[in-house]
Amino acid sequence: MTRPVAVVGTGQTKYVSRREDVNVPELVREAALRALDDAGITPRDVDAVVIGSAPEIFEGVNNPELWIGPAIGATGKPLMRIHTGGTVGASTTIASFYHVVSGMFDVVLAVAFEKLSDGVAQYGLSACYDPLWDRDFACGAPRLAALQARQYLARHEPDVSEEHAAMVAVKNRKNALLNPCAQLQLEITVQDVMESAPVATPLKLLDCCPTSDGAAAMVIAEDRKARKMCSRPAWIAGVGTCSESPYVPHVDMAYPESCVRAAQQAYQMAWIYDPPNELDMAEVYEAFSFQELIWSEALGFCGPGEGGKLIESGRTAMDGAFPINPSGGVLSANPIGASAMIRQLEAAMQVMGKAGEHQVPGVGKALAHSWGGAIQFSTVTIFSSDL
Amino acid sequence: MELKPPELVYLEGETRCDYEWATGEVVGVFLTALRDHARILGAACSGCGGVAVPPQSYCESCGGEMSDWREVGPRGIVMSWAGANGEFEGGPVPSPFRYVLVRLAGADTEMLHVAPDDERVKVGATVVPEFKPPAEREGAITDIKWFVPDAGTGGRER
C-alpha cells in the first residue's frame, strides 16, 4: 500500500515584472517562509529540501540551489535541484512526493522560482535550442507556440478559431482580478484581444503570458504528520509525467502524446475514469491562450477539436461546472521556473479551501498540468480532499 | 558520388548574456558602505547571534533573520590563502596574487578577498584592507582593492 502524501502548506510571492528589492535567495526565502508558516512549522521540522528552477542562464548563476539553499534553511540538510525546463516547478513537487512516498523522508520543502529581471528572458529561451541545428533560427518561445496554434487551427478550423483563444484570454485575465498574487489583472473583451498587437501570428499580445519574477513553495508531508499540520490536506492522489523526443516535426503539438500519456498515468493512479465529471477544477499551463484549448483536449476534458465548444459553453468559467485556471493561469503570471508549481499550488489550495477570493466552492478533486521543452515534457498531478 | 568518412567538423559558438542583478537591501547597504564610507559591515543573526561578513539578510548557518548591523575590522586574521600564479586569468588584480579568507575583528565568518603575492600573507597573519580611491569605488566588493599585511597603520582609505 502506497504511503499517503499530501500538500499541507503553500506560499508564494506576488508576481511582478521586476522585484528589485530582493536578490534571488531572498525571493525564494519569502515564498518558503510563507509555506512553512502556512503549515505551522519551522525550517527545523523539514527533513529535506528540493529546489527547482529553469535554465541557469536566466539568472546567470550555475547550480543556484547551492547559493539559495542556506536562505531556506537547507544548510546541513539533504538538498537536490530538479531541472526539467518549463515543467520544473511541477517536477520539483513530484520529486518531493517521491522523497516522501519512498519512506526516506517525512516532511519535504519544495520551492521553485524565477528572477527573469536579472537577465534577458528571450535570450535565455533561445539558448535552449540546439546549437547545431536550431539556434540560428530560434527566437524564443512565442514562435514555437505560434507554430503550435497554427497546427491546431489548421486541423480543426472552423470548430476552433482565434476568437476561441481570445475567450480564454478574457476568462483568465478576469479571473486574475480575484487573485492577489497575479501580476496582470485585466478586464478585457474578445475584441481587445483580437485587436492587440501581433507577436507571432496567430498570437497577439493579449494571447501571451508576461515574464515575471516570483517564487512558490509547498510543504509536502506523510500521512500522520500531514494530519497534524493541516485540517484539510491536499492528498496527492495521482501523478504522471512523460517526456518525448524533441524533434519538432515529430511532435504532434496540437495533441501532444506526452500530455495524453501523463494524464492517463495520473488518472489511473487516482482511479479517475471520467475526468471532466470527476474533477472539480483544473489548473493548466496556458502560456499562450490557444494552449488552454489544446491541453483541455489532450487531458480529456473534451474530445479532439472540441476546445472551442468547451470555452463557449461557459463550463470552464469561474462560476461554471468545471472551472479552468481560476487563478488567472500563466497568462496572468509567468515566473517560468515556478509556473508549473504554481498550477499545483493553486490546485492544492482549492482542495484545502484556502484559495480566498478565487476559491471554487466544494473542490474535492483538482488537476494541475504543465508542459515544457519543445512541447515535449508534460506533467499531471491530481489532488484530492480524501484518500 | 563517393562518400568519404568526414573530417571532424567543429562548430564554434559563444553563449553570452548580460545581467543586472538586484542585490537586495542588505547586500546593497554593505556595498554602499564600502563605496561611500570605506567601511566594512557585518550583520548579526537574530537566531544564533553569529556576525556574518560579508552579510546576507539571512544567516547561512541557521537560516535565521539577520537583525543588526555591526562594523567589523579593519584588522583581520588570514585563516587560509591560495596562490593565483602568474598565469591565473580573471582575477581582480594583476597576477600573481593570493586569494585569502580573512576573519575580521568582530566577525564570526571569514570574508573571501585577495592580497598581494607576498610571503607575509600567510595563515595567522594580521591584514588590513586597502581601499581604492573614492573616485574609483563603485559599490562593489572590489572597492576594497585587497588586504595587505598590517604595518600597524590601521589601513585607512587613501
Place this chain on the structure above:
Amino acid sequence: MDEVGVVGWAQTEHRQAMERETHLSMIFQVVNEALSSCGMTIHDIDVVIDAGSDFLDGRGISTCISVDAMGGHFKEESKVAGDGMLAAIYAFMRIASGLFSTALVVAYGKSSESDPIKQTRAMCEPFYLRPLGVDGMTAAALQARAFMHHYGVSEEAPAAVAVKNRAAGALNHYAQLQSHVTLEEVMGSHELVSPVRELEASPVTDGACAVVLAQGDIARSLGARPAWIAGMGHSVEAYSLGSRDLHKAASASRAASKAYAMAGVTDPRSQLGLVELSEYCTHQELMMYEAFGLCGEGEAAGLLESGATARGGEIPVNVSGGALCANPLVATGLVRLAEASAQVSGRSEGHRLEGVKRALAHGAGGLAMQSAACMIVEE
C-alpha cells in the same frame, strides 16, 4: 526498506576529448551497454533519471535534445541538476515508492567542448564572489590549505594520494590517466593554485555513465548478481566558504552517517571492503577518510601512510583510480557507484578486488565539495 539492486552499468572509456563522439552518441552508447549488461531492453525501464549541466553543455534544458538518446521517449523521465549520484538517489526513491520497478540513471559531461573552469566560475554568486574571479580551483585550494594547516598535514600527503590513485588507474581501462606517477613528479608538477599542484587535481574529461536499478524480485530474476543498495544519504553545507569549517568535509560526513545508519554500519573501517569517492583534488580524499569515519580526526595522513587505503590494504579507497584518473564532471559520482557495484557483485574487470562485500560510493558538487551524496552497496 524495499530491496533495490544495482543490476547493470556501463561507462565510457573516459578520455580528455572524445572527438568522434557527441553528447548524444556517448549517452546512447552507455545506455545500450548498461541495458545489455543485465539483459534488459529500454522497454523494461519504467523511468529515466538523468543528470547534466546546462552550463557545461552550452544549452538550456540539456535534456531537450538528449532525452531520446537516453531512452526517455514516451517515458517517465526527470533530471537532477547536480552530480549523478543524486540522480541515483532519486531513482532509488522512485522504486522504493512501489510505483516503479526499474530505473535507468544516466549522467554525462563533455568538458572538452567547453571550459570546465568557467562553469565553476559561474557557480559564484554575483555580489561577493564573481567580481573576484573565484573558481572551483581557488575554492579547493583555500580548502586544502585550511585542512593542511589545521592538522599539520605535509604537502607530501596529498601528493602520495596522487601516487596511489594513479597506480590504481593504471589497471583500469576506463580511466583517462593510466600511467603511474612518482612522488617527485607530483611534488615537482606545475602549481595550479597553491597549494594544489597539477598532478593532484583531476583532469578535464569527456565521459558518460549509465546504471540500471531494479526492484528486488526483478533484480533476482535477471541472473547476474546485483549489488544491493543498503543505504544512502545526501547533504549540503553553507554556501559561503567563510561560513564553513573548511578543514572538515561536513556534508560528506553527514551523507555517510545517514548511509551508515540505514545500512547498519557501525564501524566503517572494518565493515566496508571498498570506498569509491570523488576527489576532485587529492587533499579531499584525505579529508574524506576522516569524514567517512575511516580514521579519527587529524589521522588521515597517517592512514594513508600505513597503506591501509591502498589496493591491498585494510580499507582500499579508489581502486578505480578515482576522479583523479577520470573526471567527466556530473558523471563522476555515478561512475563511483558503477565501480562500487561492479566490485561488490564480482563483475568487475581488470582492476577487480577480491572479496568486497560492501562498498561506499560518493559523489560531490559545488565549490570545495559543498554538496555530498553517498550510497552503500553490498552483495
